[in-house]
Amino acid sequence: MERMAVLVLALCWLGLLLSPGTKAAEDDHMPHDNNQTTDGVQSLCQALDPSPQVQPFVEELTQPPVIDISTGQQLTLGVYKIKQKFHPDLPETTLYAYGTSQETASTPGPTLLATRGIESYVRWENHLNDSEHFLTVDHSIHWANPKSGGVPIVTHLHGGEVLSESDGYPDAWYTSAGELGPAFTTQNYTYANSQPAALLWYHDHTVGITRLNMLAGMNGMYLIKSPGEEPENLPAGEFERLIVVQDKQFHADGAVNFPTVGVSPGVHPNWCPEYYGDTIILNGKAWPVMTVYPTMYRFRMVNAANARYFVMTLSDPKLRFYQIGTDGGYLHKRMKLTTLTMGPAERLDFLIDFSKVTPGSVAYLNNSGNAPYPDGDPAVGLATVMMKFNVVAAPENVTVPQFDLPASQVLGPRVRISTEGAVVRSMTLSEYDDGNDNPTGSLLNGLRWRDPLTETPELNATEVWEIINLTEDAHPIHLHLISFRVKSQQAFDAVRQANYNCSFFVPFPDPQSCFTEAPQKPELHHRGWKDTATVYPGKVTVFVVRWATQSGEQFSFDATSGPGYVWHCHILDHEDNDMMRPLKMMAANSSQLP
CATH class of the missing domain: 2.60.40.420 (Cupredoxins -  blue copper proteins)
Incomplete structure (x- = not known):
């Protein structure tokens, strides 16, 4: 563990980024070229200038706000132009993010809490008044291309069993000015929530610019709970963390560094086959730290990266992952693992038991995913580290619960699907x-x-x-x-x-x-x-x-x-x-x- 800590500190010179705390962007009606440095230098596909150096592990991992949508009342969520900090040492970054208002909007957006068997109703609004996207749109590929300009959006509930009118069809986009895509039906979505308990997530799905809107900040988590049907002996409350993981690259002024010159400019002037950022962000924080007590914690994680795979390990050999769920909910039984692999859009539900670690110790959640995956370039520098755990003794006035998950415990039904005649x-x-x-x-x-x-x-x-x-x-x-x-x-x-x-x-x-x-x-x-x-x-x-x-x-x-x-x-x-x-x-x- 000490060798890993030394390695991490030795890598810190490669640093980067910012931290949440949002406010409305100024001059909201004016287009901004947020994709170039102040001296107008172009950003080359897969040869972006490195992000500014920052010190990792200085901010605590936070949790997005939670909104209960099982009340029967319609929730209105909009996409707003905001500024948000990902790290104290970097300037604010311009983003497009979900929120109930411009003041509350952030990336990731609020976590929507649903209950199985109870319908939920969400109205998705577009409050982006820019005449064009702040990231470079490649007009040579097929995209929404609204005739009157603007930034089109449409929201998809990823993993949801939903009516197609509420699925976020790519051609069902709309702009703040009211221009509609050819498949548009409604902004008022209904979610049945009839499926088993699971972590889903919502994100933009506009044809041809999903990569831009996601990188700009349009994502959040959607959690379906099923009271009486879930295991009762799992960590909850402060011992359960929901996490959105992304990677980004930044200019010195805090702007997102996104390619302005494509890999084959004669064909696609701006399009790049894959976007990889050198800064790993968890819940809007660059390389956060999480203070934990010596007990078991539950982590429910979404990979919201454009292209990056995360192959995760723990630096302390005494620690293991206990995976209990995946995209569609609980596994039949837990799996004890030393490595977890999470591709773009996948979700993982896993436990880490810190009771085996001495208070005062540190551990790291590391990443070794190649880019492109699986045979591309290895992760380097701080892209090999995702977050730090500080293990501390609980205060005398705090009772730390202990959790036990036997290997034999059944978490979800065993399913076999016949393919005869399929x-x-x-x-x-x-x-x-x-x-x-x-x-x-x-x-x-x-x-x-x-x-x-x-x-x-x-x-x-x-x-x-x-x-x-x-x-x-x-x-x-x-x-x-x-x-x-x-x-x-x-x-x-x-x-x-x-x-x-x-x-x-x-x-x-x-x-x-x-x-x-x-x-x-x-x-x-x-x-x-x-x-x-x-x-x-x-x-x-x-x-x-x-x-x-x-x-x-x-x-x-x-x-x-x-x-x-x-x-x-x-x-x-x-x-x-x-x-x-x-x-x-x-x-x-x-x-x-x-």
Whole structure:
């Protein structure tokens, strides 16, 4: 542990950032080029100037405000232009953030607390009066492009079983001036909250600029509780922490450093294949510290990064992760782990027991995720550290509860989905370049967002999705409306496949098969109910997808109505540049396209 502490301190010269405390931005009606330094220097894709140096671990981890939305009353949340500090040593940063008012808006936004079985009602408003986005919009890719200008938004409840009119369809955007996208239906959303207890999250989903709006601050957590159905012996109150993780890069004036020059400017002047920031931010704090007592704590975490994977370890060898949940809620039983992997949009629910650590000690939550994941450049400097834990003895007047979670305790039901007679879909992930090996976009099944509809599953049907990754990077694939199970992963010979010297239809170990191994069980972080899962390069990953609730029942709403749903890569830079496809639910036994 001491060696790790020395390593962390040795890395501090690479420092960065700011801290919450928000106020309205001045000159709200005037566009600001917040993406350049004061001397007008351009920001090059994946060659951004480093953020200013700051001292890490100086501010305590905070919790966003919580709003109970199970009251039956409609909540109005708006997106406002604000300024917020991520670290005391950096100036304020201009952001677009959710709040009940401009004064309360922050990133992450308020945590919305829902109760299973009780509908919630949220009106999402756009109060952004800028004539253009403060981050650079690449007009060469397909995007909302409102004719009257402005910053369009539309909010998606990620992981929610919701009516499509309330799902945040990418073309259902709207501006503060009232211009509407072609699929717009309403700003008044209804959430059924009929699914099991889980941590969901809300974020912008506007076609072509989701990466900009998310980096600008449009995200927050949404927690579904289920009284009487959840384990009772888990840490709660001050011993339970909800955390949004992001990475950003900053200019000296506090502005978000985002590329103004793309990787292939002749094709896309500004678009960059992946955005990676050198500053790790948890709940709006750069490299926070958390003071803990020697007992067990529960952490519920969302990866809201544009592209970064976090591969997390604990510096103290006495500490372990006890994972108890994932995207769709509780696992069947806990898993004791030394490493946790969290791709973009994934959620983790885990425990850390600090009772084994002597008060006065410190520990670090570290990150070793390569960028791009899994075979890109290793994390360096302070990107290898996420937060610090200070373990202290409790004051004499404080009684610290002790928690116990036996390995045999059942947390959630064991689920097996029959695939007998299931529809099998083979889907490809592909990338294209400019002829000089500079990527210029990625596609699902070789199709763009605006190409004709191809995915039309029937309600209550079970499908097997065989997703073939022909690219060199991992892609976190997200399906709207439902949760699914990851069945298997299987490596294939990409060279033979590219030269048409083998077949995916011939099973391993036949010499004519493209596969180089038998199907493998999914990795540990892919167990349980998922709405986002990683499809690794050179592998076929199989999802079992049932177009119904987790329990196999029909939805309590008409999922065939409205504009429909989508599936996409959740690396936002890919999603925005056509790695997203529409998905329209059909009635059972339907043979007609909409």
